[in-house]
Amino acid sequence: MIKTITVLGAGTMGYGIALNFALAGYEINLFDVLPQALDNALVNARKALRVMVEEDLHTEEEGEKALAGIRLFTDKTAACAEADLLMEAMPEKLQLKQNTFVELDAVCKPECIFASNTSSLKLTDICAPLPQSRKSRSVVTHYFNPAHLIPLVELLPHPDAPVSVLEEVEAVYRRSGKITIRVLKDINGMIGNRIQAAISREALWLLENGYCSEKDLGRAMAFGPCFRYATTDYLEILDMGGLDVWNAVLNLLYKDINNSTDVSALLKSKAAAGEHGWKTGRGFYSYDEQTKAQVMERFLLNLTRQLKASEDYAF
Template sequence: MIRTIAVIGAGTMGHGIAHTFSRHGYQVNLYEPFEAVRVAAPEKIRSELQFMVDEGYITSADLETGMSNITMYDDLEAAAKEADYVIEACPEKMQLKQELFAQLDKICKPTTVFATNTSSLKLSEMIAQLPPERQALCMVSHWYNPAYLIPIAELSKFGNMPEEVFQEVYELYVACEKQPVRVLKDITGMVANRILHAQARECFYLAEIGAASPEDIDKALKYGPCFRNATTGMLEVADMGGLDVWLAAEDNMFPALCNSDQACSAMRELVEAGHLGIKTGQGFFSYPEERQAQAQTEFYKRLIVQLKASKQYI
């Protein structure tokens, strides 16, 4: 039974993963080797939990539960040695993850399940150096950012793990109000990110050719496809519209869609110019310094409205 969870990395993803588990009653050992990140993590976690309280999604008691169930560590062995489930949220570097899993294999109990939050690296390569009995307890558990507001969790079901172990992890995520997606193939990007980036490729291309302003491209997405797809998945939408209609539309439209195998040049030019989005004040949109905090808060507020609404989708 999973009672104690070790989260490796307290950065962008790790701290949100940690307090999602902790506020649902699990003991979480949060390991972070970099002092500045480790020191900042508790206040960041409290701030995000307070945001959820202020928005009426959780109670003040939930906030205190979330805080009290997290213990910060600067020592990997101390954080992981008693964990039943370990999930790493480290930088997307294959060698780093291979070395980390090798360390964890020596530290953890034989029954501990290892998970990676990655979606861009192959699980089979990450765990190739582990003994077969440990490989059978390894999986991808991919969250979306921000981890505490977006309910998806993609769980690899590649055939390497006993069914009862997979089911225990699946039930862990359900208990934490996640919507787990079983991914059956070890493919780059898993499922959700492949869908996302296929959609993003066309959006970026439309902006690049000036088909519409960035504001109107985003408006078209929010109030068109995404409005409908929030409650109805793409395959069901096609069934509802008629597959004959979709077949004809796609035969007509696909030759005109972007099929580049590289990121669009407009985005590449922005990155090369140092325009990285809100963190630099300029991306596809402009974010003056005095408005950056407000823009970030507005973004999170829209997400929590959607999180509340998602309870009606089932």
């Protein structure tokens, strides 16, 4: 029975993961090598909660209880010794994740499940130096940012893990209000990430080649395909449109849409020019601190409202 969850890394993903579990009533130990990251995590969690409370997703009391339930640690052993589930959200570096798991294998209880939020590394590589007993209690739990609001968590167990391990993790997410999917075979980028990558190839190509403006690209997605994909089973949407029609349309369009294996030239040039988006103040758009705060406020508000609406989407 999972009671205590330790989250390693309190950055972009870690604070939201910790907050989501804390709201579900789990005991949370949040560890980071940087004390400043832990302080920031609490500030971010508080901001996130404010919007959720204002939108009636949680009461103020629930929010305060959740925050009080997140214990901050800079001592790794103390943070992990009692964990039933260990969730790493550390930088995407194979050796760091491997070394940390090996170190913690000696510290954690034998039954503790090791989970990684990796976006691109293979679980079998991360777990390669671990003893068999721990490999068989390991799983990828892949979130989307912001982790406390995006419902999906993609699950990929280690090939040596029995289905009971996956079921234990699924039970935790059910209690936490998340939607999980099982990735049935080991694949780079899981499911949602691969779809996201495929969308970006065509979207950036259309922009780069002058077929639409930046703003209209966003509108085309949000108020077109993504509007219905967010509400209804994807294959049901195909069925409603008619598979004969989809067949004919895709037969024509697949020959025409971008199939480059190279990253978009526009994206490449921006990355090379140091236009990294929020981090540098300039990406596709320009940002000062005030603009960033406004964009984040709207993002969290809209996602919170969408999360509430999605409670009625039964699929």
